[in-house]
Amino acid sequence: MLRPNPPEQLAARAAAPSTSRARSLRARLVLWLALPLVVYVAADAWLDLAAARHNADLVHYHSLDTAAQMISGQIEWEDGRLRVSVPPAALAVFAAPETPVRDQIAYQVSTEDGRLLAGRLDFGTRPAFDTVGLADTGTYADLLEGQPVHVAAVVRTMYDAGRTERVVTRVAQTMNGRDAMIRQLWWPSTVRQLALVGLALAMILIGLTLELRPILRLAGNVSARAPTDLAPLDPEGLQRELQPIAGAFNQYLQRIADNALTQKRFIADAAHQMRTPLAILDTQMQVAAQTNADDALHEVLKAARTSTRNLADLINDLLLLSQAEASAATSETVELLQVARTVLEDLALLADGRRIDLGMEAAEQPVWTSGNRTLVAALLFNLVDNAVRYTQEGGHVTVQVSADYGWAMLTVTDNGPGIPPDAYARVFERFTRLAGTQTQGSGLGLAIVRQIVDRMGGQIALAPGPGGTGLAVTVWLRRAGAPAAA
Incomplete structure (x- = not known):
């Protein structure tokens, strides 16, 4: 048995955007909001890094300068010679660093003529007095055994019995501790800012998702509507x-x-204005056909009456189609078994004239739907009328009324010539007639059926009849409960 796809699912599929072409508004909004945040965090991280480097350099140079000043203070004359004793306190400045990273420390005390008083002989790449010039103190960056170091230099002028001599004290330290201090000063704040950016982006996504829901609901409302719902x-x-x-x-x-x-x-x-003159014309031709005219005139009058009847059927179909388009989606509770019996009684004479076996398979219990009773009757009438007209003489047409999964179902089955599957969609178009069809008609029958079904929020499907012969048309209408009076 065929089963319908709920109209909501069909509407959702129709409304689904093409991901290859669609541009996400949410993604673009997130990008515009995230871009200044990322730029701000990047600029702030760069400024924080510069500030961390400056502060680490100040602490580093201050420690070196303190040690150099303490060593320089221990230089004195002894028996006409310069002597220096390095106090432990001078190197104790580096004994307990603020970071667990250990640095290499070196110092040198030398005179202006290059005589070494204490410390290392090889000390950096620059001459001692070139590093400070005329100033008494100075700091600079250098290389010691291939490693970058910071150096603090202190120059002291020593006086003894009218003799003077300048002595420079230099203390160097590698930059491992300084780099570790930079990381300690800079990295935690940067991590906090990155976490805040991530939290901000998450809140932006959540906020946009919540705030865009009304738009999605609006789109779903529009997509789920019937084509004629304005x-x-x-x-x-x-x-x-x-x-x-x-x-x-x-x-x-x-x-x-x-x-x-x-x-x-x-x-x-x-259509209404055309019905009256057509009725008068048909009556006049009936009267003329009853006169003593020759056979040729009778044939002409018969053909004219057939044409006027076809035109009248077309006008009636147009009026019914207009009524189906203008009617409300629901108006009353309709019992489908009663409607089916009435339609079969109306078409029994036509079926007998073509020796069509017209029958019905009824459900054990009444089946109710909500809609316009006149339109439901017109829907079933058009389906059965089409089946009777297009089925060969001696065939059979069966109407089945049933209920399944919350749907009220009408199925009209015949063993006629059927419709090719590739033409299923086209037969619901207005004024469409398949090639090779001999039966006269307006081409509006299935278009009217489709209009009524859409108006009532139902579905319709075509399929081959039992055994692959003929045609089975199934209509699903929303099932309703029996009215209180019933």
Whole structure:
């Protein structure tokens, strides 16, 4: 048995965007919001790194300068010679660093003429007095045994019995501790800022998702509508910025509804105005056919009456189609078994004339749906009428009324010539007739059926009949409970 796809699922599939072409508004908003945050964090991290380097350099140079000053203070004359004793306190400055990283420390005390008083002989790449020039103290960067170091230099002028001599004290330290201090000063704040950016982006995504839900609900509302549903959108629940969009869309819907109503009125008025002269013309031809005229004139009158009847059927179909388009989606509770019996009684004479076995398979319990009773009857009448007209003489047409999974089902099955599967979609178009069809008709029967089904929020499907012969047309209408009176 065929089963329908719920209209909500069909609408959701139709509304699904193409990911290859669609541009995500949420992604673009996140990008615009994240870009200044990332730029700010990057600039702030760079400034923090520069500040951390500056502070680490100040601490590093201060320690070196303190040690150099302490060593320089221990230089003195002894028996006409310069002597220096390095106090343990001078190197104790580096004994307990703020970081667990150990550095190499070196010092040198030398005179202006290059005589070494204490410390290392090879000390960096620059001469001692070139590093400070005329100043008494100085700091600079150098290389010691291939490693980068910071150096602090202190120059002291020693006086003894009218003799003077300048002595420079230099203390060097590798930069491992300084680099570790930079990381300690800079990295935690950077991590906190990155965490804040991540939290901000997460909140932005959550906020955009929540704030875009009204748009998605609005899109789902529009997509789930029937093609003829032009009711205005409800702007309640939309943000203030989105309400003008809904208002503009409602104005557009109103213009479409006005144009559609004008066309429907024109069709209805034109069809109604044409029915009266056609009825008069048919009556006049009936009277003329009863006169003593020759056989040729009778044939002409018969053909003219057939044409007027076909035209009258077309006008009636147009009026019914206009009624189906203009009717409300639901109006009353309809019992399908009663409707089916009435339709079969109306078409029994036509079926007998073609020796068609017209029958019904009824459900054990009444089956109810909500809709317009006249339109439901017209829906089933068109299906059965088409089956009787297109089935060969001596065939059979069966109407089945049943219920399944919350749906009220009408199935019309025949053993006629059927419809090719590739033409299933085209037969619901207006004024469509398949090639090779001999039976006269307006080409509006299945179009009217489709219009009524869509109007009632149902579905319709075509399939081959039992054994692959003929045609089975199944209509699903939303099932309703029995009214209280029933």
